[in-house]
Amino acid sequence: VPLAQNCPTPEGDxxxxxxDRIINCLDQCPDSEAGQTIGPDGCPVPVSxxxxxxxxxxxxxxxxxxxxxxxxxxxxxxxxxxxxxVEVAGHTDSRGDAGYNQKLSERRARVVYDxxxxxxxxxxxxxxxxxxxxxxxxxxxxTPDGKDDPKGR
Numbered sequence: 001v002p003l004a005q006n007c008p009t010p011e012g013d014x015x016x017x018x019x020d021r022i023i024n025c026l027d028q029c030p031d032s033e034a035g036q037t038i039g040p041d042g043c044p045v046p047v048s049x050x051x052x053x054x055x056x057x058x059x060x061x062x063x064x065x066x067x068x069x070x071x072x073x074x075x076x077x078x079x080x081x082x083x084x085x086v087e088v089a090g091h092t093d094s095r096g097d098a099g100y101n102q103k104l105s106e107r108r109a110r111v112v113y114d115x116x117x118x119x120x121x122x123x124x125x126x127x128x129x130x131x132x133x134x135x136x137x138x139x140x141x142x143t144p145d146g147k148d149d150p151k152g153r
Contacts, residue, residue, distance in 0.1 A: 018042075036083055058066060061090075061107035072114065075119035076123060088113040088128040094141040098134055106131030 005010055007025030015024045018031055020038045023100070027042030036079055039045040053070040063071070090109030092101040109129030134141075143149045 010056055033083060037081070051112075056108055059096075059104065061104060061111050063111055068115065072119065073116050075121055078125065080115070083127050085125045085127060087130060088116065088126050089130045089132055091132050091136060091138050092134050093137060101134075102133035104131075104133055105133045118119045 008021070008105045016022065016027075017024055018027065018033075020027065020029075020036070020042055022038060022042035024041070025065075029038075029041070029043035032038055032042060032044055034136035036044045037046075051070055051074060054063075054067045054072065057064075065101070072135050090107070090112070092105045092108075094101075105131065109131050111125055113129040116126060116148075141149060
């Protein structure tokens with residue numbers, strides 16, 4: 001074990017009592033649970049599931065086939081990692097009324113949330129659904145010089 005030199009004693013405790021693949025003398029969280037994603041210090045780290053590809057047509061909150069395929073993959077990851085919880089959030093671009101965009105983002109988040117539940121993911125593992133409207137776009141709606149960026153939307 002190459003990192004044993006960092007252990008408090010020269011020989012170190014090279015065991016791995018909690019089975020997280022971090023040797024005991026380096027494990028700062030010696031009671032981590034099976035199935036958690038573990039950092040180099042032996043402590044659980046947050047996991048992000050990128051749902052790139054879950055997009056919606058303009059002014060719509062309906063899942064297309066490509067979005068469903070991405071969500072099916074996310075559901076499979078969640079089934080493999082039962083300790084994960086995820087936030088389900090929806091966004092919009094900056095076109096239109098801010099209040100309308102807020103409601104649209106909430107509908108988008110709801111349809112994703114409901115789809116994951118229909119795939120067998122327990123609601124207790126899902127935070128939300130949350131809508132961010134145009135307040136937190138996933139990509140800039142403008143170019144660096146402040147002009148509208150249709151591709152970004």
